[in-house]
Amino acid sequence: MPRPASDDRQKIIIVTGMNGAGKSTALKILEDFGYEAVDNLPLSLLNRLLKTGLDSEHPEETRPIAVGVDSRTRAFSAPEFLRQVNALQARPDYNVTVLYFDCSDEGLNQRYSETRRRHPLAMDRPVQDGITREREIMAPLKASADFIYDTSGQTIHDLKRRLGVRYALQESSGLSINVMSFGFARGVPRDADLMFDVRFLRNPNYDPDLKNLTGREKAVADYVAADANFDPFFKRISDLVLFLLPLYHQEGKSYLTIACGCTGGRHRSVFVAETLGKVLEEKGYRANIIHRDATYGHPKE
The missing domain is CATH 3.40.50.300 (P-loop containing nucleotide triphosphate hydrolases)
Structure with a gap:
């Protein structure tokens, strides 16, 4: 109808x-x-x-x-x-x-x-x-x-x-953006509009010094960023997201959820989500960062 x-x-x-x-x-x-x-x-x-x-x-x-x-x-x-x-x-x-x-x-x-x-x-x-x-x-x-x-x-x-x-009932002409990290081990988020699988990046879970940290900590961030595939991958997804945002806004979309997933949702996905959120904010977008599974136990990755 x-x-x-x-x-x-x-x-x-x-x-x-x-x-x-x-x-x-x-x-x-x-x-x-x-x-x-x-x-x-x-x-x-x-x-x-x-x-x-x-x-x-x-x-x-x-x-x-x-x-x-x-x-x-x-x-x-x-x-x-x-x-x-x-x-x-x-x-x-x-x-x-x-x-x-x-x-x-x-x-x-x-x-x-x-x-x-x-x-x-x-x-x-x-x-x-x-x-x-x-x-x-x-x-x-x-x-x-x-x-x-x-x-x-x-x-x-x-x-x-x-x-x-x-x-939230708020007067806003902008696009509300959620950047979420998650672990595939606990299921994909059903409310995601865009989803990136980052399980190909090298896994800090196998380093005893990093296993119990999260992707928000510098040691883990440096470890993931040192993967030779990270820079070309991240450039491509950030370029894609920045290309799509004005098109979504023009279409009348008022919210967007971008999900980044690794196995446990503790290391790689957290780092990618944090980094993407910073890029969006640098470009003038307000990004809400959510780490769905980062504090959920210590899943095997």
């Missing part, structure tokens, strides 16, 4: 995913950004909420809306959820985005242990039973989500930075 030329549609963000993966935190962050946030709202009531806002004479009641929906929601059904989301997305006056929040089983178990909460789907059984059951229920939602946020090993500040790039 055709969309309006100027995107003045009612903005709706549906926040869903695994219990304990950060959905409530995400809703609070979106509320701080200026959204009207409602948790555990049955989708059947969403149209009533939207109609109330659109019919109001008060502008503050028509601000963007963030709605939390998950397996705890009353009468929750994955097929019905998808049907209602599809119906909302088909409306020309709504701009609907579905965010799915996930976390590793290890991370979820740790969070439940720290809070001493029981899993809502396994009140009288081990937490892992509830996590396994919930993954089965939520799988169709994850597969159809617009963006997936894996919060394993992430802090609230990390999540706020990542959400801020796409969803």
Whole structure:
């Protein structure tokens, strides 16, 4: 269905995913950004909420809306959820985005242990039973989500930075740029627009003096930069990115996520992301640097 030329549609963000993966935190962050946030709202009531806002004479009641929906929601059904989301997305006056929040089983178990909460789907059984059951229920939602946020090993500040790039309500004519390092061992970031695989660069993980450092430290940076392939590679990707940025801006793109990946996300990708971020800032772009996996244990590379 055709969309309006100027995107003045009612903005709706549906926040869903695994219990304990950060959905409530995400809703609070979106509320701080200026959204009207409602948790555990049955989708059947969403149209009533939207109609109330659109019919109001008060502008503050028509601000963007963030709605939390998950397996705890009353009468929750994955097929019905998808049907209602599809119906909302088909409306020309709504701009609907579905965010799915996930976390590793290890991370979820740790969070439940720290809070001493029981899993809502396994009140009288081990937490892992509830996590396994919930993954089965939520799988169709994850597969159809617009963006997936894996919060394993992430802090609230990390999540706020990542959400801020796409969803902060700020007047800006520029292009918001995220430069992210990650480890292929923990999966590729689903929200990446450009992705560079830097696993061909020599690996500091095999040097005992560098293994426990990250790519932000000079010794690791010098080690990776000394690879004969680094300079020609980096020149090509930086030239490509600088060529594309004004074209993306001209096209109307408001945000861009550039992902650089190595095996563990601790050494090579961190150095490349940091170096690319500095080049972009030198050229007048504001770049937000995110290291997704740099502090996650000590993965084998």
